[in-house]
Amino acid sequence: MNGINILIVGVGGQGTLLASKLMGKIFIDSGMDVKVSEVHGMSQRGGSVVTYVRAGEKVFSPVIDMGEADVIISFEALESARWLPYLKKGGTVISNTAQIDPMPVIMGNAVYPENVLGRIADAGVKVIYANALDLATQAGSAKAVNIVLLGMAAKVLGLNYDDCLNAIRATVPAKTIEVNEKAFNLGYNL
Amino acid sequence: MEKKLLLGNEAVARGLYEAGVKVISSYPGTPSTEITEAASKYDEMYSEWAPNEKVAFEVAIGASFGGARSFCAMKHVGLNVAADPLYTASYIGVNGGMVCAVADDPGMHSSQNEQDSRRHAIAAKVPMLEPADSQEALDFTKIAFDLSEQFDTPFLLRLSTRISHSRSLVNISERAELPLKEYKKDVMKNVMMPAMAKKAHVKVEARNEALADWADTAAFELGVNKEEIFNTEIGIIAAGTTYNYAREAMGENASYLKLGIVNPLPKKAIIDFASKVKTLYVIEELDDIIETHCIKLGVKAIGREVFPPLGEYNQSMIASAILGTRKETVAVDCEIPPRPPVLCAGCPHRGLYYALKNLNLYVSGDIGCYTLGAQAPLAMMDTCVCMGASVSALHGYNTARGTDAAKKSIAVIGDSTFIHSGITGLIDIVYNKGMSTVIVLDNSITGMTGHQNNPLNGKTIKGDPTTAVNLEALAKSIGINRVVVVDPFDIKATREAVKAELEAEEPSLVISRRPCALLKSVTHAPALKIDADKCVGCKMCLKVGCPAISQKIFENGKTKAVIDPNQCLGCGVCIESCRLGAIGNN
Incomplete structure (x- = not known):
């Protein structure tokens, strides 16, 4: 299997769908075949969500199974750990440092593990992380967390900088272009 | 193009x-x-x-x-x-x-x-x-x-x-x-x-x-069915998304009969394909329909023997079943708590459930966002079958168990689900002299599927204004005398109103009315705060089941509740849960 497999994970409502749509557009613009598999419906209500982005010369399956992802882009630290088995050997985790307690933790029936991202690194995995909310706020909108993470991923994947910015300009609402460009740069230049 | x-x-x-x-x-x-x-x-x-x-x-x-x-x-x-x-x-x-x-x-x-x-x-x-x-x-x-x-x-x-x-x-x-x-x-x-x-x-x-x-002839000319002959040691018959998984897993190391028409199935094409390959697999998620068809045709194929009737397939499980290959994986060295979906912060359904939580009711449930209230800590659902079943099944439950049960039981059903098929159950209750209490959770939208307009909210699919069904008048017209409207954020009033309807020995319709918190037209109050000086860490507010409230260990080593200002929509449902008055705007 050649090509690129990207897993985008997070908590329902965090804006993972826009990130996957942009990723898909960037690969298409560079002439690749693309499949993106999204989650709609019940899990969007605060549950663990996953989107698959696959690009290559010809892509058949829209899903990524365990051990197949080149990169995991994660909007939340615990979700990075949950989906880690989907990472290919030698792959990279790009994670937001945000921690959102799931209901079993809020209820005191489970524990949010300490130092989650450190544990991923301890498992021998390359982890690149940032407080994407801080960077997004710095760029001008807390909603730009997804674009900050996209910037981080673009750097790791070696994507063409101009292609990424063009995809962003063509996808986000006109009045948010400036903020999103800033957010992308903050992630890209981390 | x-x-x-x-x-x-x-x-x-x-x-x-x-x-x-x-x-x-x-x-x-x-x-x-x-x-x-x-x-x-x-x-x-x-x-x-x-x-x-x-x-x-x-x-x-x-x-x-x-x-x-x-x-x-x-x-x-x-x-x-x-x-x-x-x-x-x-x-x-x-x-x-x-x-x-x-x-x-x-x-x-x-x-x-x-x-x-x-x-x-x-x-x-x-x-x-x-x-x-x-x-x-x-x-x-x-x-x-x-x-x-x-x-x-x-x-x-x-x-x-x-x-x-x-x-x-x-x-x-x-x-x-x-x-x-x-x-x-x-x-x-x-x-x-x-x-x-x-x-x-x-x-x-x-x-x-x-x-x-x-299916045997023109379907191949139009490309609806496709035969792809590569390596003939292994042949695979598949349709829809499972074809993609198989094609990804096996590449050109197998041959494929990809079916685009799945009823009726071709006959001759399957027999022909089977004769060209050494070992034939039928790969289909859920039921073994193509495999059964093969058996009827006298074609020997491996299907259910190695592929389960449950859940989704993917390329790895197919490669594993046919070739015995496995991918290497990594994992962290600790338990990862599950993250089930929850009612959103500011969701009006939470107010209704929280108001009724301590009444020890049997709750006949239905299909929608409010089904999420079945989970802890609200745990406000006893049964859930299909669209509309909350109302008719409550009537059955109460008919089986009698008046005392009817005074301790409710049905909960959303606005769109009620119009879908709850109304017929309600007519059954009235017509057959039942006394059930039915609560319509009217949030002005079809929520779980991602905000569609419906006959109760006065807007067409394009958002144009139209006649809205008047729920109160509808209930009255089918013979329900007791129709009350409550605001689910007014916890005390909601609780008292439902208690009164449960006592009444005739059918009641309670309309719990407040629009979905995610609607763009809804304005929110400022985020609430928990006064750390007043909070003693009793955890009562955690029983509201709001994703915006969690526990934090403070520097002095004490565990107290905190509200995430990025999530809180100021609905105020948690205020009543705190006996010490620690939750407020300051």
Whole structure:
């Protein structure tokens, strides 16, 4: 299997769908075949969500199974750990440092593990992380967390900088272009 | 030709547009919803949300009688609701072409069961196409309309979550604007009474044979079915998304018979393909329909023996089953707590559930966002079966257990679900002298499927104003004397109102009315705060089950509750939970 497999994970409502749509557009613009598999419906209500982005010369399956992802882009630290088995050997985790307690933790029936991202690194995995909310706020909108993470991923994947910015300009609402460009740069230049 | 990255559902909508469809009627249901949402953006087609799938299907039949190409969409369980018209529409056939898309949900991402809609196609003797990506979703939609008119039958288009909700590249083309077909009164064809139906059934059986021949011949010429011969040691028969998984897993190390028509299935093509390969596998999610067909043809194939009848497949599990390969994986060295979906912060359903939590009620539940209240800590649901069952099943429960039970039991049902099929259960309660208390959670939108307008909120699918059903007047008109409206954020008033209705020895309808917190039109109060000096860490506020409230260990080592200002919408439901008055605006 050649090509690129990207897993985008997070908590329902965090804006993972826009990130996957942009990723898909960037690969298409560079002439690749693309499949993106999204989650709609019940899990969007605060549950663990996953989107698959696959690009290559010809892509058949829209899903990524365990051990197949080149990169995991994660909007939340615990979700990075949950989906880690989907990472290919030698792959990279790009994670937001945000921690959102799931209901079993809020209820005191489970524990949010300490130092989650450190544990991923301890498992021998390359982890690149940032407080994407801080960077997004710095760029001008807390909603730009997804674009900050996209910037981080673009750097790791070696994507063409101009292609990424063009995809962003063509996808986000006109009045948010400036903020999103800033957010992308903050992630890209981390 | 323009290329676009479209969801399978959006590609079906584009196919409707290009096929010259004029009338679309659907009821939302994951994973089918976006077909009709996308279709409603094309002004050349009339589209609507119907109250339920049966109505939607019948509107489409009527439009077909009227000479237009027509369409309806629903999820797999929705087709159960529309099964009655489906089975007889099969006998009648069409005037304008008619297609019904049905989206299955293997793996149950957002469903209460994992049924295989191909069973309906077989039982109703209606042909069914199954695309494997967005391009085929568009192409097969158009082909289905042509075939519907050619073979005089409604067509089913089977989708699944991974087709409906996956994006892939699609070539789009222009719309074919078709004139309405002439309407001619034809009682023998269009009125199904025994004398006519006996003749129609003969026609249906012959049509099925003709379609099976088509599956063996023209289906290959049109690219609906495909034979791909590479390595002949292994042969694979698959349809829809499982073809993609198999193709990915085995590449050119196997040969493939990819089926685009899944009812009726080809015969000769399967026997031919089987004769070309050494070991034959049938790979199909859910039921073993193709495999059973192979057995009937005397073709030996490996299917259920290695592939399970549960959940979704993928390329790795297929490679593992056929080749015994496994991928290397890594994991962290600790337990990872689950993250189930929850009611959103600021959700009006939480207010209602929290108000009633300590009344020890039997709660007859229904399908919607509020089903999430079944989970801890609210745990406010005893049963949940299907759309509308909360109301009728409560009547059954109370009839079995008597007056005392009826004073300790409620049904909870959303606004859209109530209109879908709760109203009939309520009429049953009134007519048969029941005394059940039914609560409609009216949040002014069809929520779980992603915000669709419905007959109670006064807006059409396009957002245009229309007549809204008056729920209070509706309840009164069917004979309910006790109708009360509560605001679920007013916890005390809601609790007292429901208690009074439970005591009353006659049917009651309680309308718990407040719009969904995610609606753009809803304004929110500022985020609340917990006064750390007043909080003693008793955890009572955590029982509200709000994702914005969690525990934090402070520097002095004490554990106290905190509210996440980024999530809190200031609904105030948690305020009552704190006996120390620690929650407020300061």
